[in-house]
Amino acid sequence: MSVESFDPSQQLVTVTPAALDHLRRQLSSQGGKMVRVSVKKSGCTGFMYVLDMVEQAGESDLHYRLDEQIELLIERDSLPVLSGTQIDLVKEGTNYQIRFINPNVKDQCGCGESFSVS
Numbered sequence: 491m492s493v494e495s496f497d498p499s500q501q502l503v504t505v506t507p508a509a510l511d512h513l514r515r516q517l518s519s520q521g522g523k524m525v526r527v528s529v530k531k532s533g534c535t536g537f538m539y540v541l542d543m544v545e546q547a548g549e550s551d552l553h554y555r556l557d558e559q560i561e562l563l564i565e566r567d568s569l570p571v572l573s574g575t576q577i578d579l580v581k582e583g584t585n586y587q588i589r590f591i592n593p594n595v596k597d598q599c600g601c602g603e604s605f606s607v608s
Contacts, residue, residue: 502552502554502564502569502572502573502574502575503527503554503562503564503572503573503574503575503576503577504575504576504577505556505562505576505577506576506577506578506579508578508579509577509578509579509588510556510557510560511579512579512586512588513525513556513560514557514559514560516543517543517559517560520543521543521545522542522543522544522545523544523545523546523561524543524544524545524546524547524560524561524562524563525541525542525543525544525560525561525562525563526540526541526542526543526544526547526548526551526562526563526564526565527539527540527541527562527563527564527565527568527572527575527577528540528542528564528565528567528568528572529565529568529571529572532604534604536604536605536606536607537571537604537605537606537607538604538605539590541577541588544563547561547563548563548565550565550566550567551563551564551565551566552564552566552569570594570607571592571594571607572592572594573594574592574593574594575590575591575592575593575594576590576591576592577589577590577591578591592605592607594607595607
């Protein structure tokens with residue numbers, strides 16, 4: 491068993507400028523005041539990412555101010571999986587999509603929807 495320490499001054503999830511612009515547009519068009527990032531058990535490999543636009547934080551959310559308009563929430567139970575993740579916006583063909591660049595991922599399913607970390 492290992493013991494992990496948590497330094498609240500270090501941001502555990504980073505967001506690229508392209509992704510930040512995208513999130514800003516999504517918040518203005520869909521409503522919501524904050525962006526919540528979490529994972530849930532799903533798929534054939536184990537987890538999937540969840541990105542929600544929300545009006546208020548939950549009790550278990552950690553708060554990070556990305557800029558004067560956007561607050562990023564990270565669901566506390568997702569920390570072991572999300573720590574060190576970068577959120578980016580990438581163009582594939584004619585489409586743009588959010589991509590999670592997670593150094594903890596050990597395996598992904600063939601369709602790319604789910605992943606494992608151990």
